[in-house]
Amino acid sequence: MATYDDDKxxxxxxxxxxxERLKLIGDNAKVLMQGxxxxxxxxxxxxxxxxxxxxxxxxxxxxxxSHELKLRHPVTQLVAALVTDESRRAIHxxxxxxxxxxxxxxxxxxxxQRMGDSLRVDSQMLRIDEAVYDLTAQFEEAIYSLxxxxxxxxxxxxxxxxxxxxxxxxxQQIKRLIDGMSLIDFDELxxxxxxxxxxxxxxxxxLQQQMSAHHGSLLEVQKxxxxxxxxxxxxxxxxxxxxxMAGFLREHPGFMxxxxxxxxxxxxxxxxxxxxMPAAAVGLDKPEQQSDITQLVHTxxxxxxxxxxxxxxxxxxxxxxxxxxxxxAQQAVEARQQQLKEDAMRYFIHVCxxxxxxxxxxxxxxxxxxxxxxxxxxxxxxEYNALxxxxxxxxxxxxxxxxxxxxxxxxxxxxxxxxxxxx
Amino acid sequence: MSTTMSASMSVHGPLVExxxxxxxxxxxxxxEYFAKLQHDDVREGIDAYLKPLNRRVASNxxxxxxxxxxxxxxxxxxxxxxxxxxxxxSSLLPLLEWLTYVQExxxxxxxLTAGDTLKLQELVIKTEDNPSLRQRLQSLASDKFFGxxxxxxxxxxxxxxxxxxxxxxxxxxxxxxxxxxxxGKIDYLLELVRFIKDEENIPLDDYQNSQAQTELL
Numbered sequence: 001m002a003t004y005d006d007d008k009x010x011x012x013x014x015x016x017x018x019x020e021r022l023k024l025i026g027d028n029a030k031v032l033m034q035g036x037x038x039x040x041x042x043x044x045x046x047x048x049x050x051x052x053x054x055x056x057x058x059x060x061x062x063x064x065x066s067h068e069l070k071l072r073h074p075v076t077q078l079v080a081a082l083v084t085d086e087s088r089r090a091i092h093x094x095x096x097x098x099x100x101x102x103x104x105x106x107x108x109x110x111x112x113q114r115m116g117d118s119l120r121v122d123s124q125m126l127r128i129d130e131a132v133y134d135l136t137a138q139f140e141e142a143i144y145s146l147x148x149x150x151x152x153x154x155x156x157x158x159x160x161x162x163x164x165x166x167x168x169x170x171x172q173q174i175k176r177l178i179d180g181m182s183l184i185d186f187d188e189l190x191x192x193x194x195x196x197x198x199x200x201x202x203x204x205x206x207l208q209q210q211m212s213a214h215h216g217s218l219l220e221v222q223k224x225x226x227x228x229x230x231x232x233x234x235x236x237x238x239x240x241x242x243x244x245m246a247g248f249l250r251e252h253p254g255f256m257x258x259x260x261x262x263x264x265x266x267x268x269x270x271x272x273x274x275x276x277m278p279a280a281a282v283g284l285d286k287p288e289q290q291s292d293i294t295q296l297v298h299t300x301x302x303x304x305x306x307x308x309x310x311x312x313x314x315x316x317x318x319x320x321x322x323x324x325x326x327x328x329a330q331q332a333v334e335a336r337q338q339q340l341k342e343d344a345m346r347y348f349i350h351v352c353x354x355x356x357x358x359x360x361x362x363x364x365x366x367x368x369x370x371x372x373x374x375x376x377x378x379x380x381x382x383e384y385n386a387l388x389x390x391x392x393x394x395x396x397x398x399x400x401x402x403x404x405x406x407x408x409x410x411x412x413x414x415x416x417x418x419x420x421x422x423x
Numbered sequence: 424m425s426t427t428m429s430a431s432m433s434v435h436g437p438l439v440e441x442x443x444x445x446x447x448x449x450x451x452x453x454x455e456y457f458a459k460l461q462h463d464d465v466r467e468g469i470d471a472y473l474k475p476l477n478r479r480v481a482s483n484x485x486x487x488x489x490x491x492x493x494x495x496x497x498x499x500x501x502x503x504x505x506x507x508x509x510x511x512x513s514s515l516l517p518l519l520e521w522l523t524y525v526q527e528x529x530x531x532x533x534x535l536t537a538g539d540t541l542k543l544q545e546l547v548i549k550t551e552d553n554p555s556l557r558q559r560l561q562s563l564a565s566d567k568f569f570g571x572x573x574x575x576x577x578x579x580x581x582x583x584x585x586x587x588x589x590x591x592x593x594x595x596x597x598x599x600x601x602x603x604x605x606x607g608k609i610d611y612l613l614e615l616v617r618f619i620k621d622e623e624n625i626p627l628d629d630y631q632n633s634q635a636q637t638e639l640l
Contacts, residue, residue, distance in 0.1 A: 160532045235533030238613060239526065242534050245616050246519035248625055257512060257619055261496075261504035267622075269615050271492040273478050274503045275445030 021057045025075070028054065032071065035060075036079050040068035081141070084148055085156070095135065095180035102131045106192050106199070125198065132202055135184075139214040142177055146170055146221045150228065160236055167229045174222045181215060343369055344376075344383040348395070352420045359400070360416040380416050396421055435459065439469060442480065442491045447591050449488040449607025451538055460489045470494075483614050487537060488607030511615070517566040518592070518612065521583060524559045534613070535605045541593065543601040547580050 025032060028050065035041035041060065043051060051069075054060045060069045071079075079085070105128045112120035149156075149170055154163040186208060193200035249255060260270045282293055346367075351357040358366060360380045361373055369376070384397055400415040438456045441448060450457045459465050460480065466489075470479045474494065481492035493500040522534050525541065528549045535541065550556045557576060564571035564579035571582035584603055587593040592612070593603040619625070 158530075163532065232532070238534045238536070239523075241613065241617060241620065242519050242522050242526075245620060245625070246516060246523055249516040249519070255512075257508060257623060259505065260508060260622070261501045266496050266501075266504065267618060268481060268492070269483065269611070269618050270504055270508060271481060271496065272504070272507065273445070273491045273493045273500070274507075276443045276476065276478075278440050278443055 021059070024050075024053055024057055025059060032059070032075070033079070035069070035071050036076060040070055043067065043069055084145070095138075095183045098131060098135045098138075099183060102128060102135075102203070103192065105131060106203075109199070125202075128199065129202055132207055136207065136210045136214070139177065139181075139211075139218075142173065143214060143217050143221065146174065146218075146225075150221060150224055153228070160232060160239070164229065164232050164236065167225055167232060171222065171225050171229070174218055174225070177218055178215070181211060181218075184211060340371060340375070340379050341383070343367075343371070344379045347380060348383065348418065351395070351418045357417070357419060360418070362415075377413055377416055380418070381413075384418065394421055395419065435465065435469060439472065442469070442489070443473075443476075443478070445491070447488050447490045447606065447608045447611065449537060449610075451604050451606045452591070452594055457489070461486070483607075483611045485610075488611050490611075511612075514568040514590075515616070517563050517568040519616070520559070520563045521569075521587075522609075524556065524563065528553070528556050535609060537605055537607040537610050539605045541584075541603045541605065543580055543584055543603065547577050550580070551576050 028046065031041060031045050034045075046054070051060075055062070055069075058072055059075050061072055062069050105124055109121060109124040109128065112118075112124055149166065154166045157163055157166055184207070186204065189203045189207070190200075193203045260267050282296070283289070284293070347360060347363045350363060360377060364371065364373065364376050371379070381397075384392065384395065387395070396419045398417045398419070399411075399413050400417070401411040402414055404410045404412050438448075438453075438459060441453070441456065446452070448456050448460060460482075466480045473479060473491070477494050477497075477500070478491045479494045480489055482489045493504075496504075525531075525546065526534055528546055550560050560576060560579050560583075563569060564573070564583050569583045569586050571579045573579050573582060581601075584593060584595075584601075588595055588603070591608045592606060594606055595603050
């Protein structure tokens with residue numbers, strides 16, 4: 001009974017001390033984190049009392065006589081594991097040590113069983129369970145860390161040669177982990193668990209199951225690491241090739257390669273044929289294709305017309321004003337043309353109605369129309385010529401002409417007179 | 424036999440045209456054509472079809488890019504190959520300089536490789552912030568291969584990218600957006616560089632040391 005009380009007391013004091021120290025770490029989290037990142041803590045950053053407590057709690061220590069304080073290894077490891085800082089994480093797979101302690105616990109258990117101390121039996125069993133859990137957790141943590149490094153492509157170091165070094169380190173770690181695994185002798189564990197089903201379950205079936213799963217993951221990580229390493233090496237080789245060749249060419253500007261193309265065996269990489277443009281033109285010799293060609297030509301005309309339209313509009317239009325403006329200008333021109341045409345028509349009607357029909361120019365003056373005389377005469381003549389043949393017969397057109405020169409037969413039309421001839 | 428062949432060829436018509444035009448076909452330039460070219464029977468069909476033109480389908484060592492080679496290497500072919508190699512050699516230094524410049528500017532692990540994406544705006548921003556990168560871009564852009572006479576980083580980078588698209592090293596998936604994808608032709612170029620290094624016994628390993636020394640100085 002005394003041991004039980006002792007244990008209980010020990011546990012409760014352990015609890016209190018632990019909680020107190022964790023709180024101590026929490027209270028000084030920022031200073032400690034600063035120390036983690038910079039590698040040291042200036043004692044001036046903390047007051048005397050806190051400093052002493054941190055040193056007593058084995059959180060900090062003062063190496064040799066230097067002024068600076070450092071984080072103890074387990075604290076650094078704790079932070080590294082919490083923030084998955086792969087460059088600082090170290091995973092110890094001290095399997096042998098753990099196996100020895102498991103063996104010790106089993107012996108203790110047997111002893112307690114012989115003495116009939118059921119409480120101690122229970123507590124020993126608990127310790128064995130924890131030790132086994134520790135053992136597998138170690139592997140689990142290591143494998144997690146390995147995957148993390150792999151998946152981040154070793155992004156925690158900056159250059160390729162560091163990545164290659166980290167990859168090598170990770171591969172060695174896997175080797176150590178697998179070596180450690182081989183230390184677990186299941187025959188021995190079966191013997192240890194002899195006659196105790198609970199122990200057998202903890203030491204043999206569960207452990208075996210977990211270990212085989214971990215072994216599988218380790219092999220998978222290993223395979224992937226080797227693949228990644230190959231890629232790293234290839235990248236390194238390419239970078240060096242490019243860098244060095246560029247350097248070489250810079251220093252040897254006149255460098256020429258050999259006459260590869262005049263060798264009996266032309267190197268495959270150099271044999272890259274000259275391009276051939278597969279051109280074709282319309283063939284008119286196949287009557288059965290004529291309808292296709294006709295269609296092609298039609299679409300071509302349409303496209304050409306479209307192109308011309310856009311071309312002319314883009315030419316006439318000021319680049320800034322755009323095509324809207326150009327259609328407006330076009331509309332204005334069309335409207336004037338229409339007006340001219342209508343005025344000419346009015347002259348013809350006037351000729352039909354008036355008893356003494358005036359000449360075209362006289363009409364222009366009388367009506368005070370704005371058209372230039374020449375344009376006006378052309379329009380009247382055009383209007384006359386545009387009439388249908390029968391209607392043309394209803395009008396007589398006389399030209400007031402003047403011969404321009406004795407040497408040729410060019411006549412200038414001075415005026416036109418249209419007369420209506422009733423049929 | 425000949426009818427079936429010409430029938431199967433008309434299926435590959437556009438593909439054959441691209442090859443004839445001297446294009447390099449990889450998974451990036453045209454995924455569909457590239458997939459077709461990976462089939463032995465398709466390549467054999469095209470080879471047979473192109474035989475009268477003295478052409479056959481060729482690829483680089485790891486079959487990541489296809490192009491046309493001469494079937495029989497006669498004298499005109501030799502002369503063309505020689506000239507072509509001369510052209511490549513004269514553009515090699517600016518191309519390699521561009522590759523190292525991009526690697527450094529983007530802070531990437533490796534030299535650009537087929538399928539990598541290049542965001543021009545990002546490259547421009549990183550270059551503008553760094554005088555040494557700016558100078559490197561300036562000097563390589565003004566090389567006659569890239570032929571830029573512009574003063575601004577933006578215009579230089581655009582001209583360089585334009586030339587690389589023309590030469591088939593980059594493709595621009597959307598003409599309005601300034602991002603580019605690296606084609607398999609870059610891999611071809613690097614294989615050629617490796618080949619030349621081996622053929623000409625260029626001591627590049629010693630080179631690295633001497634360069635490291637000059638960098639230290």
